[in-house]
Amino acid sequence: MSRRCVITVGDLGEFGVVARIARRLPQGESVLLGPGDDAAVVKAPDGRVVVTTDLLIEGRHFRRDWSSAYDVGRKAAAQNLSDIAAMGAIPTTLVVGLGMPADVPVEWVDGLADGFRDECALVGASVAGGDIAGSELVVIGVTALGDLAGHAPVTRSGARPGHVVAYAGRLGYAAAGLALLGAGIVPADGPLLEAVEAHRRPRPPYGQGPEAARLGATAMLDVSDGLLQDLGHVAEASGVGISLDPAAFPVGEPVAAAAKELGTDPLDWILTGGEDHALAAIYPPEVRLPPHWTVVGRVSDGANVKVSGRATGPGGWDHFRA
Numbered sequence: 157m158s159r160r161c162v163i164t165v166g167d168l169g170e171f172g173v174v175a176r177i178a179r180r181l182p183q184g185e186s187v188l189l190g191p192g193d194d195a196a197v198v199k200a201p202d203g204r205v206v207v208t209t210d211l212l213i214e215g216r217h218f219r220r221d222w223s224s225a226y227d228v229g230r231k232a233a234a235q236n237l238s239d240i241a242a243m244g245a246i247p248t249t250l251v252v253g254l255g256m257p258a259d260v261p262v263e264w265v266d267g268l269a270d271g272f273r274d275e276c277a278l279v280g281a282s283v284a285g286g287d288i289a290g291s292e293l294v295v296i297g298v299t300a301l302g303d304l305a306g307h308a309p310v311t312r313s314g315a316r317p318g319h320v321v322a323y324a325g326r327l328g329y330a331a332a333g334l335a336l337l338g339a340g341i342v343p344a345d346g347p348l349l350e351a352v353e354a355h356r357r358p359r360p361p362y363g364q365g366p367e368a369a370r371l372g373a374t375a376m377l378d379v380s381d382g383l384l385q386d387l388g389h390v391a392e393a394s395g396v397g398i399s400l401d402p403a404a405f406p407v408g409e410p411v412a413a414a415a416k417e418l419g420t421d422p423l424d425w426i427l428t429g430g431e432d433h434a435l436a437a438i439y440p441p442e443v444r445l446p447p448h449w450t451v452v453g454r455v456s457d458g459a460n461v462k463v464s465g466r467a468t469g470p471g472g473w474d475h476f477r478a
């Protein structure tokens with residue numbers, strides 16, 4: 157098996173800013189050959205490479221008036237690193253494509269690069285290279301690579317009746333923050349600010365992905381579209397039903413505070429809010445879970461995801477409440 161992986165990194169000579177960006181980005185031990193050639197060469201220690209890609213489009217995935225360049229960089233890196241962790245792998249390397257209007261100040265790109273740098277530092281990942289082109293909106297395409305370190309990838313299809321459903325990380329925080337911003341509330345401090353910060357910068361529990369693989373998780377994904385919807389993918393891929401106990405979910409202080417402020421049920425955000433990138437995993441019942449995993453449900457025969465024994469349809473939680 158090859159232990160190197162060659163990636164096309166585009167035309168790095170195209171913009172004067174590229175060298176400036178490259179200097180700000182981490183090129184750690186996963187990168188054997190970084191920016192400056194037609195392609196980079198990175199390590200593939202396991203012999204297999206986990207790869208994922210994600211696209212962020214201004215106005216659709218972020219707003220430049222709601223998030224700083226630094227926050228957008230953190231978030232763009234985080235959602236890709238989290239997808240690698242959700243396979244039970246260790247994120248090693250990113251490659252970044254950036255489209256941007258000519259009037260975006262170069263300092264904005266500096267901030268973006270710094271966000272990538274700091275998020276990658278949390279897991280020791282590197283940025284091996286990238287490409288920049290002019291476009292009408294800011295568009296950020298990120299490809300992430302990861303190392304399975306000898307473990308089998310944890311897919312969505314291994315859940316079996318009798319297994320337990322657990323999650324690590326935060327649920328409902330980013331949705332609470334987005335709701336506050338949408339209501340025109342820009343808090344200066346306290347738990348409401350913490351919710352807004354969670355929207356700007358998710359905090360995925362990266363280490364718990366490889367940990368779940370070691371513990372014997374039978375299915376896993378990161379919660380990017382809402383727990384009900386994402387667990388629906390596990391139920392479908394595994395051919396099982398999933399029952400959640402709403403009383404099992406702790407309500408974080410920022411989520412509770414935002415719910416009080418906006419007169420909302422915090423469980424709405426916890427069950428349907430995306431973008432926190434918590435990890436949801438399925439475990440055989442005999443696995444002893446470390447305390448940062450919270451058991452919230454069970455796998456059963458049947459299909460779909462139920463809350464308190466009642467079906468949640470395509471309309472998810474709203475459907476259930478109606």
Ligand SMILES: [Mg+2]
Nearest residue numbers: 239242378380
């Ligand atoms: Mg994902």
